[in-house]
Amino acid sequence: MKTNSYATSSATTPLAPFSLERRVPGEHDVQIEILFCGVCHSDVHTVRNEWQGTTYPCVPGHEIVGRVTKVGAKVQKFKTGDIAGVGCLVDSCRTCGSCEEHLEQFCENGAIFTYNSPDKHSGGVTYGGYSESIVVDEAFVLRVPENLDLAGTAPLLCAGITTYSPLRHHGVTRGQKVGIVGLGGLGHMGVKLAKAMGARVVVFTTSQSKVEDALRLGADEVVLSKDESAMKEHLNSFHFILDTVGAKHDINAYLVLLRRDGNLTQVGVASEPLEVDVTNLIFGRRNFSGSLIGGLKETQEMLDFCGLHQITSDIELIPIQQVNEAYDRLVKGDVKYRFVIDMASLKPTA
Numbered sequence: 001m002k003t004n005s006y007a008t009s010s011a012t013t014p015l016a017p018f019s020l021e022r023r024v025p026g027e028h029d030v031q032i033e034i035l036f037c038g039v040c041h042s043d044v045h046t047v048r049n050e051w052q053g054t055t056y057p058c059v060p061g062h063e064i065v066g067r068v069t070k071v072g073a074k075v076q077k078f079k080t081g082d083i084a085g086v087g088c089l090v091d092s093c094r095t096c097g098s099c100e101e102h103l104e105q106f107c108e109n110g111a112i113f114t115y116n117s118p119d120k121h122s123g124g125v126t127y128g129g130y131s132e133s134i135v136v137d138e139a140f141v142l143r144v145p146e147n148l149d150l151a152g153t154a155p156l157l158c159a160g161i162t163t164y165s166p167l168r169h170h171g172v173t174r175g176q177k178v179g180i181v182g183l184g185g186l187g188h189m190g191v192k193l194a195k196a197m198g199a200r201v202v203v204f205t206t207s208q209s210k211v212e213d214a215l216r217l218g219a220d221e222v223v224l225s226k227d228e229s230a231m232k233e234h235l236n237s238f239h240f241i242l243d244t245v246g247a248k249h250d251i252n253a254y255l256v257l258l259r260r261d262g263n264l265t266q267v268g269v270a271s272e273p274l275e276v277d278v279t280n281l282i283f284g285r286r287n288f289s290g291s292l293i294g295g296l297k298e299t300q301e302m303l304d305f306c307g308l309h310q311i312t313s314d315i316e317l318i319p320i321q322q323v324n325e326a327y328d329r330l331v332k333g334d335v336k337y338r339f340v341i342d343m344a345s346l347k348p349t350a
Contacts, residue, residue, distance in 0.1 A: 004346050005131035006320055007057040011049035014324040015130070018057055022135050023121045030078050030141045031070040032086065037129035038063025038155040038313070039339035041185065041246060044327050046116055050271070055116055061129025062088040062114040063157040063340075065150050075138045083150065085142040085303065086134060087157035088293050090114050090126060094139075102297035104140075130320065132346055142300050145307025152312030155185065155338040156303060158293065159313060163190040163242060164302040165294035166265040167197060170240050174198025179234075179241035180219070181254060183210045186244035186267060188314060188337040191217045194242070196309040202234065204254070213336070217314075225253065236284065238262050248272045255280040255288060263287040313338045319345030 007018035025031045043060035045051050064086040068078050078084060091112035092104040099107050112118065115128030128134075144153055163186055172178055178199040180190040187203070194201045195218035203214040204225045211222045223230050234257045241254055246268035255264055255276070264287070266274070281288060294302065306312065314337045318326055326339045 001133070003132050004348070005059045005127065006323060006346070007059045007127075007130070008047050009057050011047070011054065015047065015060075015327075018059065020059060020127050020131065021122070022133060025070050025072050025135050027072040027074040028137050028139070029072045029135050030068055030075060030084065030138045031133060031135045032064070032066040032084055032141070033069045033133050034064055034066040034129055034131060034343045036065045036151045036154040037061040037341045037343060038158065038315075039323065039326055039330065039341065040155075040158050041330060042158070044330060047327070053116075055125045058116055058125075059127035059130055060115050061131070061341075062086070063154045063159070064114070064129035064134065065144060065154045065157070066134070066343075069133070071138070077138055077143070078141060083144045083146070085144045085153070085157050086114060086129065086136050086140065087142065087161060087299055088114055089296065090117075090136050090140050091120075102295040104295045105293045130323070130341065132343065140296060142296070142303055145303060147310065148307055149312050151317055151340050151342070152315050153303075153306075154340050155189070155313035155315065156306055156311075157299070159185050159189045159338060160193070160306060160311075161294040161299045161302050162186055162267050162291070163244070164193050164305070165298055166242060166267065166289075166291035167193055167240070168298070168301075169291065170263050170265065170289075172197050172199050172240050176200070176239040177202065177237055179204060179238050179254065179257065180244065181225075181241060182244040182246075182268065183207075183214050183217075183337075184244060184246075184333065185313075185335075185338045188217055190242045190244060191219050192311050193305075195219075196305070196311060199240075202238075231257070236260070240265070242267065244268045246270060248274065251275070251288070252277045252280050255286055258284065258286045260284050261286070263289060265289045265291050267291055313340075315340045317342050321345060
């Protein structure tokens with residue numbers, strides 16, 4: 001099926017209209033008309049080949065919400081007209097230990113990501129959500145709660161699960177003290193989710209201008225991380241800290257804020273290695289870990305949790321014709337807090 005999309009042909013060319021072919025749905029496939037697609041910083045890194053290994057043409061987008069338009073004969077969970085979501089994954093081997101534990105993102109034979117991954121159906125690479133439609137195996141399609149705003153739900157498929165998974169994995173619960181480092185696309189979701197889990201939430205930011213917004217989003221306290229005296233007031237006190245910063249910074253300044261057996265999980269990917277003073281881990285038996293999105297079971301759990309607590313992302317809705325400008329603004333941090341593309345803007349006008 002010919003499908004309109006936006007793609008880039010190299011690391012230095014802008015995204016532009018591109019016609020691609022989607023497969024005809026097989027018996028286990030769900031065909032989705034894409035209504036909204038979030039813009040993730042990973043899209044920028046991949047399009048501009050900042051992580052190396054990008055195959056061109058590249059059609060990014062892995063925060064997808066849309067309407068089911070066709071289902072295969074053996075599809076059981078979806079029917080035409082349903083609202084569905086697709087996140088960062090569209091396939092995996094399904095037989096390795098990680099897949100059997102519903103951790104498909106860690107597939108030992110190679111997870112298939114929504115774009116720029118090997119596509120066994122076409123022989124090329126997968127193309128993502130900056131497009132009119134997508135065809136995905138139903139095992140990798142998610143149910144979207146009916147009560148949530150669809151545009152605001154799109155970023156949950158990456159930013160939401162990226163922050164929900166470590167919070168849940170490390171047992172964040174009512175009464176615990178949780179820190180969120182950075183208040184961007186990931187950080188603002190971390191605040192909302194940790195607060196809904198019942199934690200006392202403290203946001204760390206370098207920007208005075210973000211203090212008021214952090215409190216609006218649900219933070220109980222905001223600490224300017226450049227203020228040494230304010231930081232010292234929180235020594236040895238956090239059960240859990242989620243670090244969402246995607247730039248080089250002093251991770252040790254946050255490790256010492258953990259109480260004994262506390263955990264700091266890194267989800268922001270810095271372009272340079274972070275330097276860890278291991279004595280900050282040894283004295284206090286503190287833990288420093290990382291986390292990558294979530295499996296399909298946990299992502300569905302996250303969506304249901306957000307439906308229950310009426311949580312969506314704070315977004316700026318844009319037409320796809322403004323996506324290159326949005327990329328430049330995203331790099332500058334000029335968005336509150338996630339760009340979402342209204343895919344109706346991709347449809348040809350009469």
